[in-house]
Amino acid sequence: MSHNLLKGKRGIIFGALDENSIAWKTAERVHEEGGTFVLTNAPVAMRMGQIKELAEKTGSQIIPADATSIEDLENLVEQAMTILGGKIDFVLHSIGMSINVRKGNHYTNQNYDWTQKGTDVSANSFHKVMQTLYKKDAMNEWGSIVALTYMAAQRVFPDYNDMADNKAFLESIARSFGYFFGRDKKVRVNTISQSPTPTTAGSGVKGFDGFISYAEKMSPLGNATALDCANYTITLFSDLSRKVTLQNLFHDGGFSNMGVSDAVMEAFTKE
Numbered sequence: 001m002s003h004n005l006l007k008g009k010r011g012i013i014f015g016a017l018d019e020n021s022i023a024w025k026t027a028e029r030v031h032e033e034g035g036t037f038v039l040t041n042a043p044v045a046m047r048m049g050q051i052k053e054l055a056e057k058t059g060s061q062i063i064p065a066d067a068t069s070i071e072d073l074e075n076l077v078e079q080a081m082t083i084l085g086g087k088i089d090f091v092l093h094s095i096g097m098s099i100n101v102r103k104g105n106h107y108t109n110q111n112y113d114w115t116q117k118g119t120d121v122s123a124n125s126f127h128k129v130m131q132t133l134y135k136k137d138a139m140n141e142w143g144s145i146v147a148l149t150y151m152a153a154q155r156v157f158p159d160y161n162d163m164a165d166n167k168a169f170l171e172s173i174a175r176s177f178g179y180f181f182g183r184d185k186k187v188r189v190n191t192i193s194q195s196p197t198p199t200t201a202g203s204g205v206k207g208f209d210g211f212i213s214y215a216e217k218m219s220p221l222g223n224a225t226a227l228d229c230a231n232y233t234i235t236l237f238s239d240l241s242r243k244v245t246l247q248n249l250f251h252d253g254g255f256s257n258m259g260v261s262d263a264v265m266e267a268f269t270k271e
């Protein structure tokens, strides 16, 4: 269902790896809503992923960029403005990676080189993306920048490991940079705190199956899917949310405000 909410708007979408990716669904929805964009991902992901298929489907071009490399990001932003024919209206940062998670290192037994790499990819990259856009004055007024996060930034989810710290850092960057972007360029910056979602990054977390079923049972509306997240992101990219900024917006079917639900109680009540 299209409402042409993004007609005439130009953007950059990071992080579409395969059709399960939240960024993939967002790209499809942005296209349906009339927005144009360039797709970008790390060069290594490009070889593994199916991003070309998405590019063809949405009539967009792909510009490889490692989101930790300033050089790559500068090239990306310049090329995006040339290809799209003007400044940028929306940016989706949908990037996350922890080597400690991937290699099964427990939170209490981190390899700090890996921790640092994960922080650079998952959190610092958001600062780098925004600093590059800011310095190049690449955003249109009333533009919108969104990054994806998870509630482990506020509460303990033991197996989320060092990604919990990365997400806390990411959310802080959104607020801190969001101030300057708002004050100087009238651009809004928000994070969406999404339900557990079965994607490559999500499923990599130990105990993900338990995680996602528990959240489903706790949330009055059930878990938000990747498509639900895409739809919410569209509202934040549209002109209907111009004064929403510096927020961490929970998009989780109500999970974050629950104490316990009947469904979870039932599992613990023996009769």
Ligand code: NAI
Pocket: 014, 015, 016, 017, 018, 020, 021, 022, 023, 041, 042, 045, 065, 066, 067, 068, 093, 094, 095, 096, 097, 121, 148, 149, 150, 193, 194, 195, 196, 197, 198, 199, 200, 201, 202, 203
């Ligand atoms: P995904 O695995 O499809 O996407 C992660 C993306 O990050 C991939 O496209 C990957 O290539 C990209 N990436 C990794 N290193 C990069 C680098 N150096 N430069 C550029 N891109 C790089 O998984 P998903 O779930 O769609 O993840 C998107 C975002 O949503 C992440 O920030 C994730 O933490 C967040 N999120 C995911 C949840 C889930 O349960 N799947 C829940 C809440 C938030």
